Amino acid sequence: MVGSGGSYSVASFAAQMHELMEGEAAKAVTPLEIISGPTTNAGIACFSASGRNRDIGVAFKVAAQREFIPLSALVLRDESPLHSLGRRFQYADVVGFQSDSFKDGFLAVASLVASSVLILRAYLAAAPDSEELPSSLEELMHQTVCGWSAEDIASQANDLCLNRTVSLLFTNSLRATSVDLESRFVEAGLGNLHAADLRNFGHGRHFWMHKHKASTSIVCLVGDGMEQLARKSLEALPQEIPRLRIDFRGPKHLQAIAGLVVGLHLSLGAGDASNTDPAKPGVPEFGRRLYRIGPMHPAGSQKELNLNAALARKGVNTLGADTEAWFEHYSNSINFLRDASIQGLVMDYDGTLSDDRDRFKVGLRPKVSEELNRLLEGGLPVGIATGRGPSAGVSLRSSIKRELWGRVLVGYYNGGIISSLRDERDPLLGELDTLDPLLEELRKGAFLSSCEIRANTKQISVKFSRRRDVSRALSEISEALRISGYDKRVVISSHSVDVLLGGQSKLTLVEELCNYAGIDSSTVLRIGDRADPVGNDFQLLKHPLGLSVDQASGDPKTGWALAPAGIRGVQATVFYLERLAKLEETWAMMITPSDRGLTN
Structure with a gap:
């Protein structure tokens, strides 16, 4: 989670929500840590209220060129420089959300609350059976903060911060609040503050109090059901040190967001004590100069970036x-x-011509349609292999000119049935017997029982919402195959795991296209998205003319992903198609090591 200044607080909150809601480790980092850090296999989410911050822009660009997956950004604007970068690197997601309520002063008060609410809503939407948020901020505060009173908190903070250093103690659900308070105290010059969780404080962090009792105060934020720990810790500290304890109750994700609001009122009180407006503390000229320096990232050559990306895709x-x-x-x-x-x-469909963003649409993206029609009009025979049934034919016919349908062969159900696109009687296979022993075993799986399973006489497709669950699905599918005595090939596509019951292969489509067009298979370019051994395009792309738009194979001679750095998925498909140029009787792939790819 990447942010700088006030957005670093948002990044801290997002990291906390990811750990809490997804059960995966996450951390907040600054843009410089991404820019100068090592390339690593990690997901990245960038946060910026305006999307104009040069540091976050360079970090996003570097992350895209190194192909961190997934890569996303949240911007509280409908348009910004980050949006432009999102259009350049289209595998990334830039989400804009604009409202007049989000306008900020220097310390980004409104954008902190707005971004945090949006992040929490997103995680709750992805969680099964999640409860709705309280209907208003005031309801949230009264529900979560014991004895909530904004005025009392600001007033007590005023007394505690007057000519004192604040020792901020907290439990884990209030971690993002501690980050934000430290940021506000420093960035607005409100006073001195050092923070530690209740147990880390007991490992030497308390010695400051021993030396500076008279000039220290304590603010203790207590959540996570740790009232007893807080009580014993505070009792152990010198009683003459003034203190403010604020308790939180209820779900931890609500404690976290309520803590941010409490932190804002604590900052308000500290501002009163130091005669400083926390929202408008003023910026010195040298501070403006520092901000304008930017990250000064030495950009590598496009040729070097492309080489590194191609090797990284190979693992x-x-x-x-x-x-x-x-x-x-x-x-x-x-x-x-x-x-x-x-x-x-010959091309794959899902993940190559279309992706998850298109799943509710009929038809291909305009640029994909434009390039396919150009190639077909130039006389290039085309085969499209898909794990789908009739829906693929409907989508293709809506995107390809009618007079060109006869030049396209479609391999439905991963090549199980092959027919001309001109044949509008799209194949619809009968459902597999519900008493089939393999199907019964699959539905017994602890994880698979919660998945969508579609089965016909050619294949069984298992769909699930999160990509990281692929290994769980594969494990239970393998066990079901063993128990039921089946020896069938299992492949992974961009949206499902398929058990191929009919022994079908996308290579059958290559053979049919060669027979139809009277060409040799050694002259057929193949494009897909899964060239790895368990990918549904592995056989298709295991050829020197096999190109991936996503996952490459480990073979040094086949299955390369050669699109420019940061160009993946459907955008990489368009890149390949655009570089196919017709010669006299054949076509050539006009690709170079220094290609930049699409820029709009």
Whole structure:
């Protein structure tokens, strides 16, 4: 979770929500940590109220070029420089949410609360059976903060902060509040504050009080049901030190967001004590100069960025691998593609021509349709392989010109049934017998029982909401196959795990296209999104003319993903298609190591 200034508080809250709601480790980092840090396999979410912050913009761009997955940004504007970067690197998601209520002063009070509420709503929407948030902020505070009174908190903070250093003690649900309070005290010059959780405070952090009893005060934020720990800790401290204890109750995610609001009122009281408006403390000229310096990131050449991205997609660790050999394989693959005489094209559908963002739409994106029609009009025979049934045919016919339908072959159900796009009698297979032993075993699985399972006579498809659950699904599918005595191939697509009952293969579509067009299979370009061994495009892309738009294979000679750094998925598909140029009788792939890809 990436943010700077006030948005670092938002990043801290987001990290806390991710750990709480998803059960996965997360941490808040600054843009510089992303810019100068090592490339790593991690998801990134960037936060910026205006989307104009140069540091967050460079961090987002660097993260995109290193292909952190997933990559997203939350901006409280409908349009911003971050939105422009999102259009350049289209695999990323930039979410804009604008409201007149979000306008800020220097310390981003409104955007802190607005962003945190939006983040919490998003996590709650993804959680099964989650409860609705309170209907108003005031209801939330009275429900969560014991004895809530904004005026009393600000008044007591005024007394505690007057010419004193504040020792802020907290429990875990109030962690983001501690980050935000420290930021506000420093950025607005409200006073001195140091923070520690209740147990870390007991490991030496208390020694400040021993030396500075007369000039120290305590603010203790207590949640997580840790009242007893708080009571014993405060009793152990010198009683002459003034203190304010605020207790929180209810669900931890509500404690976290209520804590941020409490922190704002504590800052207000501290501002009164120091005669400072926390929202408008003023910015010195040297502070403006510091802000304008920017991250000064030395950008690498496009050629170098593309090479690093291609090797990373192959899973190559350049620190431990024979890099010179891999550099040569990379160069050879590009040269082979450039020199090849291409006479046919076979493509995957989901994850290649379409992705999850298009799942509620009929038809392909305009740029994909434009390129497919251009190639077909130029005489290039095209085959499209899909795990879907009739819906794929309907979508393709809505995007490809009617007079070109006869030049397209479609391999439905992962190549189980192949027919011309011109044939509008799209194949609809009968459902698999519900008493089929494999289907029965699958529905017994602890995890699979909660998944959507669709079964026909050619394949069983298992769909689930989160990609990280693939390993759980594969494990239970393998066990079900063992118990039921089936020996069937299992493949992963961009949206499901499929058990292929009919022994079908997307290579069958390549053979049919060659027979139809009278061409050799060695001249067929193949494009898909899963070239890894368990991917549904593995067989298709295991060829020197096999290109991935997402996951590459580990084979140094096949299944490369050669789109420019940060260009993935459907955007990479468009990149490949745009570079197919017709010669006299064949087509050539006009790709270079220094391509930048789409910029709009």
